[in-house]
């Protein structure tokens with residue numbers, strides 16, 4: 001498989017190179033040159049497989065020829081070995097026709113582990129083959145950071161520097177990052193929003209000499225490997241509900257648009273997905289777009305679901321490129337205009353086309369709290385604020401005869417204040433995180449400037465030099 005940039009002006013790369021490159025050199029995002037299509041027997045052959053085996057087989061066409069199926073099997077087995085549920089991504093029913101798929105059974109209690117644990121293995125494999133080292137710089141609104149740190153900590157060939165928006169994650173989320181004291185891990189609390197953090201990461205990648213000197217790589221969902229490794233759980237869920245003979249729909253709490261894009265990719269591969277529902281909080285740029293073709297950046301406001309406190313959803317660019325018929329010049333023009341004006345000029349027919357598959361629902365904090373409470377009272381299900389928003393979106397858009405699967409993206413214990421306010425229950429952290437609040441924290445506060453982040457990256461790389 002070869003990969004091309006959405007902006008059409010970067011080298012065409014193989015999977016292993018895309019993994020190490022992260023963001024394309026023209027500022028675009030990598031996508032497969034062609035979409036692998038699975039036939040009916042291909043899908044059927046995946047039904048009933050243990051999750052790691054299913055994941056390896058779904059990833060195989062994306063990773064070929066760089067990484068073969070046998071190697072992927074080994075990497076996926078290791079990636080999912082420490083999940084705390086035998087099914088890895090269990091499904092449960094909450095209402096008539098409405099189901100939940102739990103993606104938070106990994107080490108950091110959020111869906112990010114599903115791909116990040118695989119990425120840790122992939123990096124190790126490719127870097128060992130090449131006898132190389134990379135510096136990962138990532139931005140987080142709460143969950144990506146700890147998942148990336150957990151996947152990379154203690155690995156000689158990786159340095160990891162994570163930018164989080166100071167004071168804008170939950171305390172559990174912050175401590176999950178800042179209490180990891182391995183020497184290859186650096187945490188920066190940026191005086192700004194997640195969008196500032198993400199822009200800073202992109203600014204570092206745009207400085208090509210710096211990027212090459214530091215061997216920068218990405219673990220955010222701008223890295224195609226992240227999206228690829230999120231496709232298998234959609235396949236697993238759909239097969240459980242009768243695909244490929246029967247259609248299913250998904251509802252996904254959405255911030256950077258990576259998770260739901262993975263569902264869309266599964267659809268492109270031939271999985272019978274009828275509808276995709278975006279759940280947002282008050283940072284509702286995606287729902288405004290889907291409802292009224294209004295993709296206009298407003299200030300990021302803090303909410304009960306901090307991981308979705310995002311206005312610039314990076315992966316929307318990948319969908320846009322596809323909906324524009326893969327016209328990279330048009331995609332580059334629209335994206336440049338968006339960053340210059342704060343408004344994305346999406347052609348009417350592209351918007352109409354998006355609405356044939358996607359719908360959006362936004363909940364404010366009050367509605368989110370009510371949703372958590374009602375779910376608990378009526379279905380005896382404890383959903384974290386992000387998952388609750390996804391479930392509400394799923395309920396709104398479910399259709400008779402089509403199972404609606406809402407993705408539960410984080411464990412409620414990551415957001416104790418919101419859970420107590422909504423239900424009076426303080427969900428316990430699992431044993432391996434029980435002493436989180438007694439652990440020493442290490443992080444540095446930095447201004448939201450590229451200069452400050454570059455200095456921090458240089459220092460981390462020097463400190464970690466072999």
Ligand SMILES: N[C@@H](CCOP(=O)(O)O)C(=O)O
Pocket residue numbers: 139140141142143144145219220221222255256258259307308
């Ligand atoms: N919601 C994310 C923000 C970054 O998203 P990513 O999927 O691009 O890594 C978070 O919790 O950090």
